[in-house]
Amino acid sequence: ALRGSFAPKAEKPNQMSHYGLRVQASYKVAILGAAGGIGQPLALLIKMSPLVSALNLYDIANVKGVAADLSHCNTPSQVLDFTGALELGNCLKGVDVVVIPAGVPRMPDMTRDDLFNINANIVKTLVEAVADNCPDAFIHIISNPVNSTVPIAAEVLKQKGVYDPKKLFGVTTLDVVRANTFVAQKKNLKLIDVDVPVIGGHAGITILPLLSKTKPSVSFTDEEIEELTVRIQNAGTEVVEAKAGAGSATLSMAYAAARFVESSLRALDGDGDVYECSYAQSDMTDLPFFASRIKLGIKGIEAQIPSDLQGLSEYEEKALEALKPELKASIEKGIAFVQKQP
Numbered sequence: 001a002l003r004g005s006f007a008p009k010a011e012k013p014n015q016m017s018h019y020g021l022r023v024q025a026s027y028k029v030a031i032l033g034a035a036g037g038i039g040q041p042l043a044l045l046i047k048m049s050p051l052v053s054a055l056n057l058y059d060i061a062n063v064k065g066v067a068a069d070l071s072h073c074n075t076p077s078q079v080l081d082f083t084g085a086l087e088l089g090n091c092l093k094g095v096d097v098v099v100i101p102a103g104v105p106r107m108p109d110m111t112r113d114d115l116f117n118i119n120a121n122i123v124k125t126l127v128e129a130v131a132d133n134c135p136d137a138f139i140h141i142i143s144n145p146v147n148s149t150v151p152i153a154a155e156v157l158k159q160k161g162v163y164d165p166k167k168l169f170g171v172t173t174l175d176v177v178r179a180n181t182f183v184a185q186k187k188n189l190k191l192i193d194v195d196v197p198v199i200g201g202h203a204g205i206t207i208l209p210l211l212s213k214t215k216p217s218v219s220f221t222d223e224e225i226e227e228l229t230v231r232i233q234n235a236g237t238e239v240v241e242a243k244a245g246a247g248s249a250t251l252s253m254a255y256a257a258a259r260f261v262e263s264s265l266r267a268l269d270g271d272g273d274v275y276e277c278s279y280a281q282s283d284m285t286d287l288p289f290f291a292s293r294i295k296l297g298i299k300g301i302e303a304q305i306p307s308d309l310q311g312l313s314e315y316e317e318k319a320l321e322a323l324k325p326e327l328k329a330s331i332e333k334g335i336a337f338v339q340k341q342p
């Protein structure tokens with residue numbers, strides 16, 4: 001959760017945070033696609049972080065007003081706006097964390113992969129600029145299809161000679177947020193205590209909640225497992241259908257992305273106890289990219305947690321094998337997209 005981030009603590013620079021470190025607003029964050037459905041509420045939530053000193057908002061249009069509006073909040077970060085390709089480089093200079101929610105969302109009856117043709121190019125172009133201007137930044141990819149856009153970003157960074165697999169993240173936090181919510185509701189648990197790891201990828205059956213590893217330990221019937229797993233896998237579609245043509249999840253996504261940003265900033269700030277699920281380059285399976293729990297540190301991914309894949313239930317073992325072909329194809333599609341370009 002956005003622990004402790006709602007009070008402007010950095011106005012008292014020597015104040016200690018709940019985890020015993022000094023809270024100072026010192027990190028620069030950029031949002032690319034900041035005027036969009038996710039970008040605007042995400043910018044608001046990041047504006048509330050006591051760890052952020054500068055918030056750079058980039059979009060191809062409409063970002064000036066968003067920045068003017070946000071800049072009146074009396075929290076520490078300075079908000080700047082950047083419009084269009086000519087201003088992208090300046091937006092990214094010196095940035096510690098870049099969040100990318102730029103691109104088109106799904107309409108009903110579309111899969112995330114149907115967004116590939118438009119969003120692949122958008123992500124490629126934006127990551128090229130990240131490589132040129134802030135190659136050491138943590139990069140958080142939200143744009144769908146995440147299963148392919150993260151491999152696209154990795155290839156772009158490789159071509160530019162600046163790929164650091166520990167700093168490229170597909171944001172799958174929303175899957176964890178949803179799993180926690182649905183499990184807490186179903187089992188009548190205190191929401192704040194519930195933590196369900198979600199592994200694999202971020203589309204349909206590639207989203208695999210490990211209900212057997214729910215904390216606190218809780219038992220489910222076979223029917224509950226099936227019902228919860230399917231609901232978590234289809235939760236994006238649930239929102240797309242409810243919005244009926246007006247896009248996909250934006251508010252819950254902004255909440256989830258803000259949590260992942262805050263976790264990244266806490267890790268950069270020296271907190272040694274930061275764990276999140278994310279879709280990244282991985283040794284956990286035979287697939288080159290895979291979402292699982294990671295430990296975040298100053299240099300990005302400090303460790304994967306191989307024991308998370310041990311002791312899975314039979315249901316989870318089967319689902320893991322079943323998701324691999326689809327995830328593999330999405331990864332290969334992303335890599336091929338960059339490699340086939342002249």
Ligand code: NAD
Pocket residue numbers: 032033034035036037038039058059060061101102103104105106115119122126141142143144145146171172174175202247248249250253
């Ligand atoms: P939106 O259409 O409301 O906003 C997208 C923004 O991106 C717009 O402001 C648009 O101007 C901007 N944009 C388009 N091309 C750009 C470019 N070349 N450079 C910079 N900005 C550009 O869409 P949204 O609802 O905010 O969703 C954005 C993306 O996030 C979609 O691809 C959606 O599928 C994805 N998404 C991912 C998750 C996840 O869990 N990872 C969850 C929800 C949505």
Ligand code: LMR
Pocket residue numbers: 105106112144174202235236237239240248249
């Ligand atoms: C989500 O999970 O809500 C996003 O990936 C958006 C979508 O298209 O479902």
